[in-house]
Amino acid sequence: MPEDPINASSKAVPQINLRRRLVNAAVTFAAVGAVILVLTPLVAIFGYLVYRGVGSVNWAFLTQTPKPVGEAGGGMANAIAGSAFILLLASLIGVPFGIGAGIYLAEYGRNRFGDAIRFTADVLNGVPSIVIGIVAYGIVVLTQRHFSALAGGVALSLMMIPTISRTTEEMLLLVPNSLREASYGLGISRWRTTLSITLRTATSGVITGVMLAFARVAGETAPLLFTAFGNQYWNYRIDQPTAALPLQIFTYAISPFDEWHRQAWAGALVLIVLIVVSVSAVRIAASRGMLKGAN
């Protein structure tokens, strides 16, 4: 710095200001650029899905089973039904356990043990889906000696439980305590209060959580690879290999046949429409749920 500090700083001020303003503008520009860059793949993915998928989704695609290699036509009806079957099994196992655990955490779990459960649920939530597949293979497929719809359902249910239990807990905690107290004051027992007052008030929020978990596992492929395994034909039996939409998309995508690529895009479009519809439904339900939460 020169000997005359006052003079020096008075000279420097406009310069620094310009530099600071430039940096500010540059950062704003960069942030806008980042947003555009992040939105590009989203638009590209949806655009390409619609572009490639719409032409291929037709009545045959929704009602027929896959044709052998080389024959045109055929569809993924069995995979769509199989996915629905596996997801139904997953929900039958995952939803009661998830909601039950959520009730425990909210109503009885305000202690060290509850914290341990909460922590474990977060750990389970972070387990890679392929590892969940290995576990379901170990406990269901090996005992049954079959790849099966049940094994796929068990794998997906393990992924649903932590999500459902944490959202259920959050929603139950939003219910004001005065409601519980009013119920106790009328002589209603604790279990009855929990089910008919607390859970009932939080219903829309709990459903939100369930739908969120459902949407999350609906597109899962990795845990189904060696549990549900996939099937070229119809299957209605719980102990037999079953086709699933994401599995079928995967198999067709990595195949060398153009016809199968076309079908993979069609399947992807059907899958994404199902998921986006449920996520949007969740958002609407959630905005209502917040109003109900009476915070």
Added chain:
Amino acid sequence: MTGPKPVAGPQLAGQTSWASAIRLKDAGGQLADTVFYALVLFCALAILAVVGLVLYELVSKSQLSWHAFGFKFFLGQNWDPVNDQFGALPFIYGTVVSSLLALVLAVPLAIGVAVFTTEMSPRWLRGPLAFTTELLAAIPSVIYGLWAIFVLVPLLRQYVQPWLARYLGWTGLFEGPPYGIGMLAAGIILAVMIIPIISSITREVMTAVSQQQREGVLALGATRWEMIRMGVLRNARAGIMGGVILGLGRALGETMAVTMVIGNRPEIARSLFAPGYTMASVIANEFSEATGDLYLSALIEVGLALFLVTMVVNILAQLLVWSVTRGAPARTHA
């Protein structure tokens, strides 16, 4: 709010007087309460049991491979199922490199998006922006993979990789024939997939920074960027770090999209153009075809390693996020 209707429980519906009704309820209620408690406790314990089961399954079923190779399993480069030789290093390398590449690409973008949404965007744009990033998180991995195979990979092969090879080839990171498929493609698609997680957590912790911090810094004459840097990012840095590590955890365990574009060759190459293989991909590709107990056991040991690493990473991330949001549990999922 659903009115007081449920109060008319079955116990009170009868013709009995109030006093006897309450006594009746007491007798039955005690038992019912205990049963209900036991039921929900059972559900909660199931979560503990599942994690225990995951550990038990992985540990017990990988014993064979552990006894055969010991710690050398993680250092060996040779994956040869035909001769029962298994070394997992190429997969560990592939997982680490593809995830780090994804972080390098994703973190600046994700923080940029979060900064824009919380601090710069007009109010009416915030909701739609948050919703759109959420949508990005809801796309299944297999669809990312499908898109990557048919759109991203050809783009890389025709335009991006030749360009990178010409101007940055001297680094040694961008050498060799431009297949399109390979480590670079895997890193990019992973980046696209983890941006929503990182940016939504960054948004969350930035919102948790108190408004007074912002006003204080602005009052000292800071520009908007200086306010964001000193007032917001500095206070939220632990939480942002947590979000980044959570993104890393997701990238490490991601399976389908990576399997579809990384090339699936168990080799360690310096060039990002070269095909690779990740821990999750090798399980996905080879598990259902694994013949022989040792082969299967080796794959399960890879799974065990993956489980332990992601667990440590996730716990670290969770603690960091909690440190900023003060115990309010973070929503780690979309």
